[in-house]
Amino acid sequence: MRMSELAREAGLPTATVKFYLREGLLPEGERTSATQAQYGEAHVERLRLIRALVGPAGQSIAETRRILRAIENPPSDYDLLGIAHQSVTPERDEGVDLTRARALIDRLGWNSAYCAPDSLGALEEALQALTAGGFELTDEVFDRYASAMMGVAIDEVTDVPTDSASSAARFVTLGTVLIEPLLLSLRRLAQQSASAERFGGIAPSPPPAP
Amino acid sequence: MRMSELAREAGLPTATVKFYLREGLLPEGERTSATQAQYGEAHVERLRLIRALVGPAGQSIAETRRILRAIENPPSDYDLLGIAHQSVTPERDEGVDLTRARALIDRLGWNSAYCAPDSLGALEEALQALTAGGFELTDEVFDRYASAMMGVAIDEVTDVPTDSASSAARFVTLGTVLIEPLLLSLRRLAQQSASAERFGGIAPSPPPAP
Numbered sequence: 326m327r328m329s330e331l332a333r334e335a336g337l338p339t340a341t342v343k344f345y346l347r348e349g350l351l352p353e354g355e356r357t358s359a360t361q362a363q364y365g366e367a368h369v370e371r372l373r374l375i376r377a378l379v380g381p382a383g384q385s386i387a388e389t390r391r392i393l394r395a396i397e398n399p400p401s402d403y404d405l406l407g408i409a410h411q412s413v414t415p416e417r418d419e420g421v422d423l424t425r426a427r428a429l430i431d432r433l434g435w436n437s438a439y440c441a442p443d444s445l446g447a448l449e450e451a452l453q454a455l456t457a458g459g460f461e462l463t464d465e466v467f468d469r470y471a472s473a474m475m476g477v478a479i480d481e482v483t484d485v486p487t488d489s490a491s492s493a494a495r496f497v498t499l500g501t502v503l504i505e506p507l508l509l510s511l512r513r514l515a516q517q518s519a520s521a522e523r524f525g526g527i528a529p530s531p532p533p534a535p
Numbered sequence: 536m537r538m539s540e541l542a543r544e545a546g547l548p549t550a551t552v553k554f555y556l557r558e559g560l561l562p563e564g565e566r567t568s569a570t571q572a573q574y575g576e577a578h579v580e581r582l583r584l585i586r587a588l589v590g591p592a593g594q595s596i597a598e599t600r601r602i603l604r605a606i607e608n609p610p611s612d613y614d615l616l617g618i619a620h621q622s623v624t625p626e627r628d629e630g631v632d633l634t635r636a637r638a639l640i641d642r643l644g645w646n647s648a649y650c651a652p653d654s655l656g657a658l659e660e661a662l663q664a665l666t667a668g669g670f671e672l673t674d675e676v677f678d679r680y681a682s683a684m685m686g687v688a689i690d691e692v693t694d695v696p697t698d699s700a701s702s703a704a705r706f707v708t709l710g711t712v713l714i715e716p717l718l719l720s721l722r723r724l725a726q727q728s729a730s731a732e733r734f735g736g737i738a739p740s741p742p743p744a745p
Contacts, residue, residue: 370669373667373668374667374668374669376664376667377663377664377665377667377668378664378668380660380664383593430724430728435724435725435728436728436731436732439727439728439730439731440724440727440728441723441727444720444723444724444727445724447716447719447720447723448717448720448721448724450590450716450720451713451716451717451720452717453587454586454587454588454590454713454716455587455713455714455717457583457584457586457587458583458584458587458588458709458713459580459584459705459709460706460709460710460713462717466690466694469687469690470687470714470717470718470721471721471725473683473686473687473718474718474721474722474724474725475721475725475728475729476683477679477680477683477722477725478722478725478726478728478729479725479729480676480679481726481729482726482729482730482732482733483733484676485730485733495669496670499668499669499670500670501723501726503661503664503665503668503670504665504680505719505722506657506660506661506664507658507661507662507665507672507680508680508683508684508718508719508722509657509715509718509719510654510657510658510660510661511658511680511681511684511685512684512687512688512715512718513651513654513657513711514640514645514650514654514655514658514684515645515681515684515685515687515688515689516688516691516692516711517649517650517651517654518640518645518646518649518650518685518688519685519688519689519691519692520649520692520695521646521649522646522692523692523693523695
C-alpha cells in the first residue's frame with residue numbers, strides 16, 4: 326500500500342507517519358519510484374505498537390526507539406530483565422546516591438546486587454519526592470507496597486515465555502511499559518471503589534442507561 | 536529572603552523560580568520595592584513540592600497547578616478521591632467508549648458507578664495499548680493485577696486521615712501521584728530480584744565496596 330493508505334490504516338495523520346520514518350522508528354518501505362514507496366502489513370503493526378508506546382505508556386521518541394531496538398535484537402541469553410529495563414529506563418544522573426535504596430532492598434530480603442542502578446535510582450528519586458512533598462512513609466507502609474509489587478513480579482517472571490529469546494524480549498520489554506498504565510489505572514479505580522465503601526460518597530456520574 | 540536566596544535554598548535556578556511565579560504555581564512574595572520582594576519558608580516548601588511533582592512524579596505544569604489547587608481548597612466533605620483523582624488526571628477525549636471498562640470493573644465485584652469516567656478511560660486506553668502492542672492479557676492475569684491493586688487500595692483508603700478535610704485532601708492528592716513512581720520502581724526491582732532467582736543472571740553492577 327502507499328503512504329496515504331498506510332496512514333489511514335494505522336489511524337494516524339500522514340505527517341506523523343513521515344515523522345516516525347524520519348526518526349527511524351518505522352522501517353523504510355520498498356521504493357517503487359523516486360518519490361513513492363510501498364508499505365505492508367508489518368508497517369501497520371509497527372505503527373500500532375508505536376502508538377501504544379507513545380500514547381498511554383507515555384514513552385518519549387528516544388525511549389520508544391530503545392524499546393523497539395530491544396525487541397528486534399533480543400539478547401541471546403535469558404538475562405533479559407536488566408537489558409529490557411535498561412532499554413525502557415531514561416538515563417539517570419549518575420550522581421544519585423544509591424546507599425539508601427540498596428539498604429531498603431536488602432532489608433526486604435531481595436537482592437540489590439541484581440538490581441539495575443537505574444531502577445535503584447528511580448526508587449531513591451521516588452522517596453525524595455515523597456519527602457519533598459511532606460508525605461510521610463513509614464517502614465510498615467513501604468514494606469506493604471514492596472510486598473504487593475513482589476507478588477505481582479513473581480507471577481510476571483513465572484510467565485516469561487522461554488521458547489525463544491525473541492518472544493521473551495518482547496514479553497519483558499512490552500510487559501514492563503504497557504502494564505504500568507494498566508496497574509496505575511486499576512489502583513485508582515480500586516481506590517474509588519474502596520473509598521465509596523468506607524466514606525459513602527457520591528457517584529461521579531450516573532450509571533449508563535440500561 | 537530575596538529571590539536569589541530562595542532559589543539557592545530550593546536548589547533551583549532563579550529562572551525556574553521566576554517561571555513558577557509567572558505560571559502561578561508559586562505565590563507572590565511580599566513586595567519591598569518596585570523590583571524586589573521577600574520570600575519565606577512557605578515559599579521554599581512550596582518549591583520543594585513543585586519539584587517533587589514535576590520531577591519524579593512527572594506531572595505537567597497544568598497538572599501541578601490542579602494538584603496544588605486541590606490541596607489548597609479541599610472539598611468540605613469526604614468525597615475526596617473523585618475530586619483528587621480528577622485534579623491529577625489529564626482530561627480525556629470524551630469519545631472513549633467505557634462499556635468494556637465498566638463491565639470489567641463490575642465483574643471484579645467493584646462498583647463502576649463510583650468510578651470516575653477519566654479513570655475508566657485510562658483503563659480502556661491501557662487495554663487498547665496492550666492489544667496494539669500484541670500483548671495478550673488473559674482474564675486470569677487481569678484479575679491478578681486487579682486483586683493486587685485492590686489490596687494496595689484498601690490499605691490506602693484505610694489510612695486516609697479524617698481529622699480535617701485539608702489533611703485528607705493532601706494525603707489523597709499527593710498519595711496518588713507521588714506513590715505511583717514508588718510503586719513502579721518497586722515493581723521493576725522486584726522483577727529483577729525474582730528474575731535473578733528464576734534465571735540465574737548476571738549482576739548488572741558489582742555490589743558497593745564494603
